[in-house]
Amino acid sequence: MKFVHTSDWQIGRTFRFVDDETQGALQAQRVDVIRRLGLLARAQGAAHVLVAGDIYEHETPTERTLYQPMERMRDFGDLHWHLIPGNHDAHTPDGVWHRLMRDGGVPENVTVHCQPGAVQIDSAENVWLLPAVLERRHVLTDLTAYMNDAPTPPGAVRIGLAHGSVTGFGNGEEAQHNPLALDRAKQAGLAYLGLGDWHGFCQIDARTCYAGTPETDRFTTGGGGGGEALVVTVQGAHAVPDIQRHRTGHYIWKKLDAVTLTTAEDIQALEARVRSIAPDNPGAVLAWLTVTGLLSVDDLALYESTITRRLRAAVACLRVAGSPQLSAGLDDLDRFGSSGAIRSAAQTLLKQAEGGGEEGAIAADALQRLFLLWNDGKGAAA
Amino acid sequence: MILTELQVEGFRRFTAPVTLGGLKPGLNVLAAPNEAGKSTLLMALRAALTLRHTSKSQPIKDLASYGGSAPHVLLRFTWNGVPCALEKRFLARSCMRLTRGPDRYEGDEAEEQLRLMLGLTEAGRGEAAGLWNALLVGQGESFALPALSEAGHASIRSCLSQGVEVVTGGAAASAVLGRVKEQLGLLQTATGRPTGLYKKAMEQEAEAENLLAQLEARKNRLEEDLVALAQARRLLQEQANPDRKMQDEAALAALRVERDKATKLEAEEQAARATVNVAQVHSTNLKQEQQSRQENRERIQQLTKSQTAAQQALDALEPRMQQAQQRVEQARQAREAAEAAQELARRQRALSAQQAGLAHQQQRLGQEQASLRRVEAAYTQLEQAEAVLAALRCVDDACMDRLHKADRLCAQLQAQREAQAPTLTLTLLPEAAEQVKINGAACKETSQQVLQETVLEIAGVGTVTISPAQQDQTGLAGKWEQAAAQRALLLQQMGCQTMADAATHYARYRQAQTRVTEARATYHASLPHGQAGKEQGAAHLVALRKAVAEQEAQCALSEQAVAALQVSGVAQDAVSPEAAAEAEDQAARQAEAARQAEREAQTVFSTAHTQQQAALVAVREVGQALQQAQREETVYLSHKTDDALAADLTQAREDLAVATARLEQLEQHRAEARPLATLESGIARYEQKLEASRTRISQLQIEIREREAHVRFAEGDGLDEQIAATERTVERLKQDREGYERSRAALALLQQTVSAAEQEQTERYLAPLVKTMQPAFSSLFPGGALTLNTQFGVEAITRRQTEEFSKLSDGTREQIAVLVRLGFAELLQSQTGNSLLVLDDALSFSDSQRLERLFDVLTDAASRFQILVLTCHAESFAALGGNLLSLQSLESFTELR
Incomplete structure (x- = not known):
C-alpha cells in the first residue's frame, strides 16, 4: 500500500507583505500544488492521497476559493483523495464542508471524512483509515483517542489521519489546542499516523509524521521548511512504513x-x-x-x-x-x-x-x- | 546692445510702415504728442524681443493693426559691436529672421538664438521671460517695481554670481529647491494639506478600514446567525418530536375524561345536598312546632297566676292612696297658715324700721335747724359790721401813706426856709407880750424865723417890718406852698381838716375793718364743714335753708308712711327693729317647715299613685297576654293534633337520615377524585402546550429559513477571505501612507533648509546689486540707503528713518522703481556688455528738482548703455538733452532677404 500524505494547503491564504501581483501568484501556486501532488501520486504509483486537514484557510471562503481545490482533485479521477477537517476548516454546522456537501461540490473521487471511525479504503490490502474529525476550531481533548478502541478486522492495516499538535514535543503552549498523544500510533496499533497542522515536515517517530504544507506560506515554517509531500509505503499491519520526502513547492x-x-x-x-x-x-x-x-x-x-x-x-x-x-x-x-x-x-x-x-x-x-x-x-x- | 533702427508695420495704429531712425548710443529721446504711437513702438520692440513669431495668443492678436494687416517689426542693433538685425512677422505669414554679423538664422532657430542672446526662457503662450522684460518699461509700469519671472531672477543671480567669487551654486539651489517643491507638491498643497498619492493613500486607508469594519460587523452577524441557527434547529428538533406530541395528546384526552366524570359527580353531590337540606328544614319545623305548643301551654299557666297576683296588689294600694291624699291636704293648710304669719311679721318689721328711721330724721332735722339759726345770727352781725365800715370815710393805709409823705415834704421845706430865714428873737417881759404883736397876732414865742416879711407891731411903739435878707432866692417858698397845697388837697379828699383829724379818722376806719373781719370769721365758722366760702356767704345760707326745708319735707313723708303702716292692722305698740326682725325670721322658718311637710306629703301621695297605676297596667297586660296564648293554643289544635304532629316528626327524621347517608357517600367519592379546577388547568396547560408547540415549530421553521438565507448569502461572499484581504489592504495602505508621511516630512525639512540657506546666500550676494544701484539712488536721495528683498524688490529706503516702499508717495515710488530698473540694466551691462533701458512716459509725477537729478542720473547711465526715453512732455524733457528722435513714414517695410 502506497499513498501520498500531505496537509495544510490553506487555500485562500493572503500575504500582507507582498504586492498584489505576487500575492496573486502565491495564491495561484497554492492551488497549482494540488496538481503537482496528483502528478507525484501517479508517478509514485500511489492510489490514495491523504490530506490531514486545513485544506482551506478560512471558514467562509469565496465560492471560487471553495471550489478550486475540489476541481483540481476532480482532474485526477484515478486517485482517491481523503480529506479531514483542520482547525482552519473545522466541520462546523454550515461550515465549508457542509456547504460543499449541501451543494454537491465534492467530486466522487474525494471523500471528506466527517465522522470518526474506521473506514476501509483498500479492500485488496485490507487497509482501514481512522480519521480524527475536528468539529470546532479548537478542542481540548485528543480526537485520536478513539483510535485505540476502534474496531477493524483482524490483520487490517490501520492508518490514522489527524490534525493537531502532539503533546510533549517541546510545544507545550501550542499543544493545548487540539492535542494529540505522542505515541498514538503505538497505542492504537496504527501502521502509520499522518498528521497535519505543522507547516514543515517533522517525523515524530517511525510511524508518525507531519507532512508539512506542500507550498510554503511563511518565512518561519520550522521543521523541514515546507514545500514537501510524503510518499508512504506500508507493507503490512505491523511493518515499519517507508517514508519518502518529495519536493512539491514552487516558491x-x-x-x-x-x-x-x-x-x-x-x-x-x-x-x-x-x-x-x-x-x-x-x-x-x-x-x-x-x-x-x-x-x-x-x-x-x-x-x-x-x-x-x-x-x-x-x-x-x-x-x-x-x-x-x-x-x-x-x-x-x-x-x-x-x-x-x-x-x-x-x-x-x-x-x-x-x-x-x-x-x-x-x-x-x-x-x-x-x-x-x-x-x-x-x-x-x- | 545699441539699437540703431526700429521699423514697424501693421502694429495697431501703424498700418503703414514707419521708422524710428537715427538712434545712437547714449541717451535718445522721442518727444511726441499723445497718440503719436510711442507706446505702440515699445510694444513692437517687446514683441520683437520676447514674443514667439508663431504664437497666436491673445497678446499677439492685440498687436494687430486696426486695418487688419499682420504685425511686422524690424530691429537693427549692434551686439557686442557686431551689427545685427531682427525681423518678425506675426499671425498671417509669420516669420522671423535674425542676422548677427555673417550669421543668419530663420524661424525657430532664430528664436532660440535670440533667447540665448538675451537670456530669456519660455514663459508660456509664446512669451519669453527674463530680465529684459524689466528693462522695457511701458506706460504706467514705471510706478511699480519690476515683477521678475524666475528667468529674471536667474539672470540677476547669474550677473551677481559672476561678480561675486564666493557665491556658487545659487542656480543649483534654485534647481534643487524647484525639484523639492515639485516632489513635495505631489504630496501636499501649498497650504500643507495632503494631496496626490498621499491624500489618496489616506482616503483609501480610511475606506479600507471602513470596509473592514463593515466586514467584521457582517462576520459578527454571521456568527450570531450561526449560533442562532444551531439553537433554532435544536429547538425545532425538540418541538417536532412526534412521541412527545402523542404523549401530550393522550394525556390531554385522559384529563378530559376524568374532568367529565368529576363534573357529573359534582352535580349528583349538589342534588343530594339539596335533599338533605329540605329534610333537615322539614324535621326542624315539626320539632319547633311541637316545642312551641309546649311552651305556649306553660305560658298560659304562668300568666293566669300572674294575673291573680297583680289584682291583689292593686287592691292593697287603695287605702294607702286615700291616707296620702289626706296628709297632703293637711300639709297644704299648715303651709298657708305659716305663710300668713310670715307676712304679718314682715310688715311688723317694716313698720319698726320706718319708725326708727323717722326718729333719726327728726333728730337730724333739729340739729340742722339749730345750725341754721346760728348761721343766720352770725350773718346778721357781719352785715352790721359791714354797714358801719361802709358808713366811714375811706381812710386806709394808702391814703395815710400819701398824706404822711406830703406832710413830711412840707416840714422839710419849712425847715429849709427856716434855716435860711433870719431868726427873730424877742425877749419880752411877760407883760409886754400883749403889746407886741407879730403880723397882727400876739407874740407867743420868743424866737422865730422870719420867713416872710413880718410886721412887728409894738403897741405903742409902732410897727417894725422885718424883711428877709433875701427874697426866696431858691424858690423854697413856692415849693413849700405847693407841698402845703398838696397836703391840703389830700386832707380835703379825706374830709379832714388837719393831720390830727386825719389820724383820728384813720384809727376809726381800722377798727371798723377789724370788726368786719371778725364777723366774717364768725360766720364762716358757723357754717357746716365743707361749705365755707369767702365770697358767697349769702348763697351758703340760702342753700342751708333749702336743705333744712327738704329734710322737713322728708320727715313729713316718713311720718305719712308710718301712719300708713300703722293703719294696716299691725300692732300699734312700738317694737324694736331687732325684735321685729327676729320675729320675722322665726315666722319664715316656720313657713319653710310647713312647705317641706307639704312637699313630703305630696311625694308620698305621688309614689302611691304611681304604684297604683303600675299595678293597673300589669293587670291589663297580663290579661291581654293570657288571651293571646289562649288564641294560639286554639289555632294549633285546629291545624293538627299533637299525635299527628309527633307522627310527622318521626317520618321527617327518617327521611333526613337517608338523605345524609347518600350525601356522605357522594362526598367520599369526590374526596377520592382529583379536584375539577386542577383537571381544568391541566387540560388548559396541555392545550396551550400543544398550540404553542405548533406555533413555535412554525416560527422556528421561519427563523431557520431566514437564518439559513443569511448564512448562505454571507458564506457566498466569502467573508473571512474578504476580511483577510481587506486587512492586508489596510496594512499595505498604512505602510504606503506612512511612507508618504516620511517623504513629506523629509521633503518639507529639505525645502525649509534649502530655502533658508538660499535666502541667506541671496542676502549675501544682493550686496553687489545694492552697490550698483546706490550711486544713482544717492544722487536722487542724498544720504539715503536701499534695502532689497530676496526677490530683488525694494523693501524699504532709509533716510532719517526707515520707510516701507509701499508707504511712499506715488512720485517717489516711481523714481525708485526707475532707479531699480536702471540698476538691473547697469548690472546686465557690466556683466554681459549688452543692455538697454526704454522708458515710456515715465517720471511725469516728479517735481522739477527731482527730475533734474534724474536727468543727471540717466545721462550718466547713458554713458555706459543706451537709453531710449519716450515722452509726451517735450518741454519738461528738453533739459534732458540727448539725441532727439522723430518718427518717419516709409515707402515700404525693409525685409531681411
Whole structure:
C-alpha cells in the first residue's frame, strides 16, 4: 500500500507583505500544488492521497476559493483523495464542508471524512483509515483517542489521519489546542499516523509524521521548511512504513537575519547571497532581510540601486526590515562645492541627523534625498 | 546692445510702415504728442524681443493693426559691436529672421538664438521671460517695481554670481529647491494639506478600514446567525418530536375524561345536598312546632297566676292612696297658715324700721335747724359790721401813706426856709407880750424865723417890718406852698381838716375793718364743714335753708308712711327693729317647715299613685297576654293534633337520615377524585402546550429559513477571505501612507533648509546689486540707503528713518522703481556688455528738482548703455538733452532677404 500524505494547503491564504501581483501568484501556486501532488501520486504509483486537514484557510471562503481545490482533485479521477477537517476548516454546522456537501461540490473521487471511525479504503490490502474529525476550531481533548478502541478486522492495516499538535514535543503552549498523544500510533496499533497542522515536515517517530504544507506560506515554517509531500509505503499491519520526502513547492521562502552593511562589498555579498538561494530561478524566491549598518553616500546610492531596485525586481518578493543609515561626513559635503546654499543646507541637515532621534532620522532622510537630487541634477546637466 | 533702427508695420495704429531712425548710443529721446504711437513702438520692440513669431495668443492678436494687416517689426542693433538685425512677422505669414554679423538664422532657430542672446526662457503662450522684460518699461509700469519671472531672477543671480567669487551654486539651489517643491507638491498643497498619492493613500486607508469594519460587523452577524441557527434547529428538533406530541395528546384526552366524570359527580353531590337540606328544614319545623305548643301551654299557666297576683296588689294600694291624699291636704293648710304669719311679721318689721328711721330724721332735722339759726345770727352781725365800715370815710393805709409823705415834704421845706430865714428873737417881759404883736397876732414865742416879711407891731411903739435878707432866692417858698397845697388837697379828699383829724379818722376806719373781719370769721365758722366760702356767704345760707326745708319735707313723708303702716292692722305698740326682725325670721322658718311637710306629703301621695297605676297596667297586660296564648293554643289544635304532629316528626327524621347517608357517600367519592379546577388547568396547560408547540415549530421553521438565507448569502461572499484581504489592504495602505508621511516630512525639512540657506546666500550676494544701484539712488536721495528683498524688490529706503516702499508717495515710488530698473540694466551691462533701458512716459509725477537729478542720473547711465526715453512732455524733457528722435513714414517695410 502506497499513498501520498500531505496537509495544510490553506487555500485562500493572503500575504500582507507582498504586492498584489505576487500575492496573486502565491495564491495561484497554492492551488497549482494540488496538481503537482496528483502528478507525484501517479508517478509514485500511489492510489490514495491523504490530506490531514486545513485544506482551506478560512471558514467562509469565496465560492471560487471553495471550489478550486475540489476541481483540481476532480482532474485526477484515478486517485482517491481523503480529506479531514483542520482547525482552519473545522466541520462546523454550515461550515465549508457542509456547504460543499449541501451543494454537491465534492467530486466522487474525494471523500471528506466527517465522522470518526474506521473506514476501509483498500479492500485488496485490507487497509482501514481512522480519521480524527475536528468539529470546532479548537478542542481540548485528543480526537485520536478513539483510535485505540476502534474496531477493524483482524490483520487490517490501520492508518490514522489527524490534525493537531502532539503533546510533549517541546510545544507545550501550542499543544493545548487540539492535542494529540505522542505515541498514538503505538497505542492504537496504527501502521502509520499522518498528521497535519505543522507547516514543515517533522517525523515524530517511525510511524508518525507531519507532512508539512506542500507550498510554503511563511518565512518561519520550522521543521523541514515546507514545500514537501510524503510518499508512504506500508507493507503490512505491523511493518515499519517507508517514508519518502518529495519536493512539491514552487516558491522558496528565505529569511536573512541581522545583515550588516558597511561597505560596497557587503552590498554585493548580500545580493549574491539572495541570488544564490535559487540561482536558476530567482523569481521563485521570497526573501526577508533584516538590514542594519552605516553606508557612505556612494554606498547608499549603490544599495539603493543594487538591493532596492535590481534585487527587488529580480526576486518574487524582497521584504526588507530596517535600512542602512547614511554615514555622511564633511568630505561628502564637498560634492556640493565648498560653499553655496546647497552646501550650507546639507551641513545643517547633517548636524540635525547627527542629533539622532526621530527628527534626526527625518534630517538623515532629507540629506539622503539632497544627495540624490544633486546627483540627478548633475546627471541631467551632463 | 545699441539699437540703431526700429521699423514697424501693421502694429495697431501703424498700418503703414514707419521708422524710428537715427538712434545712437547714449541717451535718445522721442518727444511726441499723445497718440503719436510711442507706446505702440515699445510694444513692437517687446514683441520683437520676447514674443514667439508663431504664437497666436491673445497678446499677439492685440498687436494687430486696426486695418487688419499682420504685425511686422524690424530691429537693427549692434551686439557686442557686431551689427545685427531682427525681423518678425506675426499671425498671417509669420516669420522671423535674425542676422548677427555673417550669421543668419530663420524661424525657430532664430528664436532660440535670440533667447540665448538675451537670456530669456519660455514663459508660456509664446512669451519669453527674463530680465529684459524689466528693462522695457511701458506706460504706467514705471510706478511699480519690476515683477521678475524666475528667468529674471536667474539672470540677476547669474550677473551677481559672476561678480561675486564666493557665491556658487545659487542656480543649483534654485534647481534643487524647484525639484523639492515639485516632489513635495505631489504630496501636499501649498497650504500643507495632503494631496496626490498621499491624500489618496489616506482616503483609501480610511475606506479600507471602513470596509473592514463593515466586514467584521457582517462576520459578527454571521456568527450570531450561526449560533442562532444551531439553537433554532435544536429547538425545532425538540418541538417536532412526534412521541412527545402523542404523549401530550393522550394525556390531554385522559384529563378530559376524568374532568367529565368529576363534573357529573359534582352535580349528583349538589342534588343530594339539596335533599338533605329540605329534610333537615322539614324535621326542624315539626320539632319547633311541637316545642312551641309546649311552651305556649306553660305560658298560659304562668300568666293566669300572674294575673291573680297583680289584682291583689292593686287592691292593697287603695287605702294607702286615700291616707296620702289626706296628709297632703293637711300639709297644704299648715303651709298657708305659716305663710300668713310670715307676712304679718314682715310688715311688723317694716313698720319698726320706718319708725326708727323717722326718729333719726327728726333728730337730724333739729340739729340742722339749730345750725341754721346760728348761721343766720352770725350773718346778721357781719352785715352790721359791714354797714358801719361802709358808713366811714375811706381812710386806709394808702391814703395815710400819701398824706404822711406830703406832710413830711412840707416840714422839710419849712425847715429849709427856716434855716435860711433870719431868726427873730424877742425877749419880752411877760407883760409886754400883749403889746407886741407879730403880723397882727400876739407874740407867743420868743424866737422865730422870719420867713416872710413880718410886721412887728409894738403897741405903742409902732410897727417894725422885718424883711428877709433875701427874697426866696431858691424858690423854697413856692415849693413849700405847693407841698402845703398838696397836703391840703389830700386832707380835703379825706374830709379832714388837719393831720390830727386825719389820724383820728384813720384809727376809726381800722377798727371798723377789724370788726368786719371778725364777723366774717364768725360766720364762716358757723357754717357746716365743707361749705365755707369767702365770697358767697349769702348763697351758703340760702342753700342751708333749702336743705333744712327738704329734710322737713322728708320727715313729713316718713311720718305719712308710718301712719300708713300703722293703719294696716299691725300692732300699734312700738317694737324694736331687732325684735321685729327676729320675729320675722322665726315666722319664715316656720313657713319653710310647713312647705317641706307639704312637699313630703305630696311625694308620698305621688309614689302611691304611681304604684297604683303600675299595678293597673300589669293587670291589663297580663290579661291581654293570657288571651293571646289562649288564641294560639286554639289555632294549633285546629291545624293538627299533637299525635299527628309527633307522627310527622318521626317520618321527617327518617327521611333526613337517608338523605345524609347518600350525601356522605357522594362526598367520599369526590374526596377520592382529583379536584375539577386542577383537571381544568391541566387540560388548559396541555392545550396551550400543544398550540404553542405548533406555533413555535412554525416560527422556528421561519427563523431557520431566514437564518439559513443569511448564512448562505454571507458564506457566498466569502467573508473571512474578504476580511483577510481587506486587512492586508489596510496594512499595505498604512505602510504606503506612512511612507508618504516620511517623504513629506523629509521633503518639507529639505525645502525649509534649502530655502533658508538660499535666502541667506541671496542676502549675501544682493550686496553687489545694492552697490550698483546706490550711486544713482544717492544722487536722487542724498544720504539715503536701499534695502532689497530676496526677490530683488525694494523693501524699504532709509533716510532719517526707515520707510516701507509701499508707504511712499506715488512720485517717489516711481523714481525708485526707475532707479531699480536702471540698476538691473547697469548690472546686465557690466556683466554681459549688452543692455538697454526704454522708458515710456515715465517720471511725469516728479517735481522739477527731482527730475533734474534724474536727468543727471540717466545721462550718466547713458554713458555706459543706451537709453531710449519716450515722452509726451517735450518741454519738461528738453533739459534732458540727448539725441532727439522723430518718427518717419516709409515707402515700404525693409525685409531681411
